[in-house]
Amino acid sequence: MVDLMITIDEDLCKGCNICTEFCPRKVYQKSDVLNKKGVHVPGPENEDKCTKCQLCVMMCPDQAIKVDEKVDEKDED
Amino acid sequence: MDENRENRFIKYLRKDRLPHIFCAGCGNGIIMNTFFNGMEMAEMDFEKVVMVSGIGCSSRIPGYVKCDSLHTTHGRPISFATGIKLANPQNEVVVFTGDGDAAAIGGNHLIHGARRNINLTVICINNNIYGMTGGQISPTSPKGSFGSTAPYGALETPFDLSKLVKSAGATYVARWTTAQPVQLSNAIKKALKNRGFSFIEVISQCPTYFGRKNKMRSPIDMMKWMKEESVIKRRADKLSEEELEGKIIVGEFQNIKEPEFSEKICQLLESQCTTGKAMVTKSAYQGE
């Protein structure tokens, strides 16, 4: 398995926490730290629980999230 | 941001204009995602897409998309879209409109577009309020809901937009909420593929005005409300009017085939053409 990779673009995120609430695996955690834009950007704290279902990518209103696509294990070496 | 780490929808957007102007958690951004997803599912050529909108927060969506677009006057996007489609029927014309834009000032254009069954895909972002101008009540605001023009609660009966547009003659009609992005993407796919007037009503959140005035302060509260109150059409058909009070009926309401307007116009032009060069727009210099 490749390493799971979740990225949140801090320049786009507005801190709505829709990802935190609706991820079925509770991968994201609210943050209490403000970034340079004054936004509480959530952190993907439990990356290992992620199933790459891509729901958070569809639900983030600010196109801020990237979750690596599922890789077919057979195609890997 | 490193291109490899970029969100999958960014490639369709004008990056220099991001982040968009919408409030944190506004449903407009989710609807943009579901549109691109539905477009990919329909295998539609993005180069042929022309987006048209009226005025409102929802109507600002096309301005962020890397395609030909037209930001028109309040309530009139369907009329402009009709012109764009007839001038070049190869265009895949998509209208983004709000509940105020489509159902208040633009109500007539909406029903007549549906009546003609012209091949447009209309995505109506129904947040039950005028967002852009400060939270006034719209023709879809639920009875009893609060807005800046209804401090004691709205007295009027709202329009059921999907029902209205179906009765007016649209050949594809569906309603979903921003809390159901997968079903919504699938409906958008079908709407884009339908050769006729397609209407997608998306119940969406305006946390800043509708939410704040109706005891749902965060976008999350609003999306939980939409999820909890949604009833699938199949189940709703078996329930009484009282049982459906305050519920959001979601699903597909129409999916039929009828002759399409731009095709009828093209056939007419060919049959009546005297120059041997049938064109949709008649040039004053034609035949010289």
Ligand SMILES: Cc1ncc(C[n+]2csc(CCOP(=O)(O)OP(=O)(O)O)c2C)c(N)n1
């Ligand atoms: C002819 C005209 N009348 C009124 C307005 C003011 N106005 C701008 S947007 C709007 C309503 C927008 O509501 P909606 O279409 O629901 O969009 P939202 O902002 O909720 O997405 C109004 C009344 C205008 N711009 N032009």
Ligand code: SF4
């Ligand atoms: S891809 Fe699915 S499981 Fe992974 S973080 Fe997003 S919503 Fe959660």
Ligand code: SF4
């Ligand atoms: S859904 Fe998007 S904008 Fe909202 S907090 Fe998560 S990453 Fe940020």
Ligand code: SF4
């Ligand atoms: S005012 Fe409402 S509709 Fe307009 S951007 Fe803000 S949340 Fe969205």
Ligand SMILES: [Mg+2]
């Ligand atoms: Mg509105």
